[in-house]
Amino acid sequence: DAGVIQSPRHEVTEMGQEVTLRCKPISGHDYLFWYRQTMMRGLELLIYFNNNVPIDDSGMPEDRFSAKMPNASFSTLKIQPSEPRDSAVYFCASKGVEETQYFGPGTRLLVL
Amino acid sequence: KNEVEQSPQNLTAQEGEFITINCSYSVGISALHWLQQHPGGGIVSLFMLSSGKKKHGRLIATINIQEKHSSLHITASHPRDSAVYICAVRYTGNQFYFGTGTSLTVIP
Numbered sequence: 001d002a003g004v005i006q007s008p009r010h011e012v013t014e015m016g017q018e019v020t021l022r023c024k025p026i027s028g029h030d031y032l033f034w035y036r037q038t039m040m041r042g043l044e045l046l047i048y049f050n051n052n053v054p055i056d057d058s059g060m061p062e063d064r065f066s067a068k069m070p071n072a073s074f075s076t077l078k079i080q081p082s083e084p085r086d087s088a089v090y091f092c093a094s095k096g097v098e099e100t101q102y103f104g105p106g107t108r109l110l111v112l
Numbered sequence: 113k114n115e116v117e118q119s120p121q122n123l124t125a126q127e128g129e130f131i132t133i134n135c136s137y138s139v140g141i142s143a144l145h146w147l148q149q150h151p152g153g154g155i156v157s158l159f160m161l162s163s164g165k166k167k168h169g170r171l172i173a174t175i176n177i178q179e180k181h182s183s184l185h186i187t188a189s190h191p192r193d194s195a196v197y198i199c200a201v202r203y204t205g206n207q208f209y210f211g212t213g214t215s216l217t218v219i220p
Contacts (some may be wrong), residue, residue: 033208043198043210056207089153099143103155 004104005093018080021107024073025094033101034067034077035091043091046092049075082111118199118211125218131186133214135199136181146173146184147198149213155198158184189218 005024013019024031034046049055052069060067064083069075079086087110093101115138125131135144146158159173161182166173168183172191178187186193199211 033141042212043200045208058207091155093155099145099160100157101145102157103147106153108153 004092004094004102006104006107008107009105010108013082014112015083016081019082021077021090023075023092025102026102027096029096031095032069032075033093038088084111087111094110116199116201116209116211118214120214122215125189127190127218127220129189131189133184133197134179135182135211137201141203143199143202144175144182145200147200149196149198191218191220194218
């Protein structure tokens with residue numbers, strides 16, 4: 001398996017623009033997690049899905065952030081409109097029946 | 113309630129030294145994970161613990177449920193061990209809380 005795939009790997013955009021981050025979990029995994037990592041706050045869980053259903057979105061910072069999982073092999077995290085404080089590395093991770101989460105390479109987002 | 117504390121924040125060691133990184137949490141947990149983040153940014157899960165001790169190669173992780181404390185040990189450290197080590201705890205459900213990480217540099 002190729003592991004968790006994220007795209008794009010890097011994104012530079014201007015304040016106010018819409019940003020869409022994509023994730024393909026490992027086949028067969030039924031949990032998918034979105035994390036954000038910044039220097040100030042470290043790693044934070046934003047939202048997670050189980051069997052494509054959002055279970056806990058309490059970490060989503062505000063209404064500008066939304067996440068979807070239309071099927072078992074694809075999820076998106078959207079920021080609209082983006083702001084400079086959204087600049088961070090966004091990680092997607094998936095897990096199956098075991099406890100171990102497998103992380104994607106991350107998307108490094110810079111909002112100017 | 114959900115605080116996770118790691119120490120030290122930064123650690124520099126000579127190659128071959130024995131290294132210990134500590135993690136403390138404030139309330140009962142379902143599981144504790146140790147993660148390794150490489151200088152390039154990738155994150156790898158090293159261990160998941162709910163009790164006792166686990167060993168993988170030169171890495172050993174222990175957890176004391178009563179004391180709400182876990183340690184990650186690296187024996188015979190090597191420059192390739194240089195990374196940020198992050199403690200993550202899971203309470204009920206799948207809500208994770210992370211320590212701020214320990215940045216380890218191993219000098220040849």
